[in-house]
Amino acid sequence: MYDVIIVGARCAGSPLAMLLAKQGHRVLIVDRATFPSDIMSTHYVQPEGVKRLQDWGLYDRVMASNCPPIPSITFTLAGVPFVPPKDPALPDAICPRRTVLDKILVDGAREAGAEVRESFSVQEILVEDGVVVGLRGRNSDGSAVEERARVTVGADGQHSIVARTVQAGEYDTHPAATCGYYSYFSGVPLKDGGAEAYVGNDAGVLAFPTNDGLTCIGAGGPHDIFHAYRADIEGTFYRLVQQASPAFAERVRAGTRAERWIGTADTANFFRQPFGPGWALCGDAGYHKDFVTGLGISDAFRDAEFLSEGLDAGLSGRQPLDEALDAYQKRRDEAAKPMYDVTVQFAQFPSLEEMAAAAASASQATAAAESAGTQA
Ligand SMILES: Cc1cc2nc3c(=O)[nH]c(=O)nc-3n(C[C@H](O)[C@H](O)[C@H](O)COP(=O)(O)OP(=O)(O)OC[C@H]3O[C@@H](n4cnc5c(N)ncnc54)[C@H](O)[C@@H]3O)c2cc1C
Structure with a gap:
């Protein structure tokens, strides 16, 4: 018992x-x-979560996996960049592979x-x-x-x-409202090693630096596009990135996808x-x-x-x-x-x-x- x-x-x-x-x-x-x-999930850990890893004595092990700290996240909403202020009492975010x-x-x-x-x-x-x-x-x-x-x-x-x-x-x-796919890319360095998020024109893109020098990039849209997205993942992914930020789309196209696509509409x-x-x-x-x-x-x-x-x-x-x-x-x-x-x-x-x-x-x-x- x-x-x-x-x-x-x-x-x-x-x-x-x-x-x-x-x-x-x-x-x-x-x-x-x-x-x-692995499990289906991108893996950005908020500073509050990183603090708990420190408290539990597990942080150093995660960092020893060569997972880069993420000093900032820049949100670009409809073309306007915004960097939320950092809480000085909290560590940097991280994005270790699951x-x-x-x-x-x-x-x-x-x-x-x-x-x-x-x-x-x-x-x-x-x-x-x-x-x-x-x-x-x-x-x-x-x-x-x-x-x-x-x-x-x-x-x-x-x-x-x-x-x-x-x-x-x-x-x-609240019912599921979005769907998305993500993968891992080489050759897409992010600004100052930070995370980047782009939102605009019914599209959202998240990009995080992760282990092995790769960048994890996800692109999402409204829930009702999921069937079309699944039928043409590559085309829809790049279209959504382009919609959210033409400049970031150019950087993503210059890189190379290193792993398979993973996606879901199970977002209730x-x-x-x-x-x-x-x-x-x-x-x-x-x-x-x-x-x-x-x-x-x-x-x-x-x-x-x-x-x-x-x-x-x-x-x-x-x-x-x-x-x-x-x-x-x-x-x-x-x-x-x-x-x-x-x-x-x-x-x-x-x-x-x-x-x-x-x-x-x-x-x-x-x-x-x-x-x-x-x-x-
Ligand atoms: C596409 C996507 C992107 C995401 N991105 C992020 C992100 O960037 N940052 C973030 O913080 N969160 C993100 N999330 C959410 C995050 O993945 C989850 O919130 C987190 O994994 C929840 O952890 P958990 O331990 O509750 O459950 P899970 O990680 O789902 O683990 C559940 C475990 O239970 C086991 N299990 C289930 N049923 C049984 C059974 N019958 N018998 C034995 N074992 C069983 C499974 O094998 C699994 O290992 C994302 C999720 C998705 C889908």
């Missing part, structure tokens, strides 16, 4: 396992993937004392008398196994089997009720939004920290578990809501003035909510 079983071992699950194991809890974490492995980042996170969980099972596929969440009591799954050799815990956590992405089983309610929902926005009898949700499983603002990884880190504190308070008996998890939900929602609203708005390709006003008020609200959250 474990204290906590976690399904999913990436940005939400592994930090949660690491933090709980460090608090002395008996933790099992499983993933159908093996590590290192093959690099997720492996470091899983290793961190294992070293902290969590039991990690890779290549383990969860088939069923076990519910007895309305309480989640564990799971049934398959090891890599196909053998079936059942494991039990006081709390089973879904850190298993937006299509979470845990959320599906308990029918976790959704709120503040929702919060889910993140706890109930015997279960909790963390990361994308509990709160999903459009990738346009590049927040998912940093938000998953934050939610892992908040949930670990709630579970620790509940499992150690300092506070009734449901009260502690109710506090987790409130902290999560308060911290996430300002940038969630901006994300939903940006995904609609609003006017330049609307974007600037939304970004300014959200950054103030987020800073206030984060600092209230860390003081709770």
Whole structure:
């Protein structure tokens, strides 16, 4: 019998396992993937997320992978450049490949004392008398196994089997509004080693420096162009980059695509009720939004920290578990809501003035909510 079983071992699950194991809890974490492995995601980590990697003692390992720090991000909205001011208390953003980042996170969980099972596929969440009591799954050799815990956590992405089983309610929902494809390019250096974002004419482009001297570039448009985009990825990608910025399109054309295209229109926005009898949700499983603002990884880190504190308070008996998890939900929602609203708005390709006003008020609200959250 474990204290906590976690399904999913990436940005939400592994930090949660690491933090709980460090608090002395008996933790099992499983993933159908093996590590290192990739997942569909660009991987810009916001300064708040980088700060957590530093706090957890994992930052140096990420930087040792030769992942460049990103000193600035320049947004060019309808041709007008804008560099948001940096918070001097926070480190530079980074954009490590998920093959690099997720492996470091899983290793961190294992070293902290969590039991990690890779290549383990969860088939069923076990519910007895309305309480989640564990799971049934398959090891890599196909053998079936059942494991039990006081709390089973879904850190298993937006299509979470845990959320599906308990029918976790959704709120503040907004339908998918964008779609996009990305790949990796050589020969497209970015200005001063910073990230670049271009928005205009119903197109958005994001470009980040990443490992191995490559530049990760994504181009998105409204959700309803997805079928046409998929039918002609190369043509649509360059058309969208041209629409957003003819000058940047020229730089991209001068480079060489080094890897395959990856894309999606699976960009729905929702919060889910993140706890109930015997279960909790963390990361994308509990709160999903459009990738346009590049927040998912940093938000998953934050939610892992908040949930670990709630579970620790509940499992150690300092506070009734449901009260502690109710506090987790409130902290999560308060911290996430300002940038969630901006994300939903940006995904609609609003006017330049609307974007600037939304970004300014959200950054103030987020800073206030984060600092209230860390003081709770
Ligand atoms: C195109 C795109 C671009 C993005 N760009 C960025 C960006 O630049 N910056 C950013 O911060 N975020 C970005 N995101 C969002 C980011 O990828 C997610 O928010 C983040 O990966 C969430 O982490 P997670 O741990 O919650 O879930 P995931 O990373 O989805 O991990 C879930 C894990 O659960 C495992 N799992 C699921 N079901 C089972 C099962 N039944 N049994 C066993 N294991 C299971 C999976 O194998 C997986 O490893 C992007 C997303 C997309 C799609």
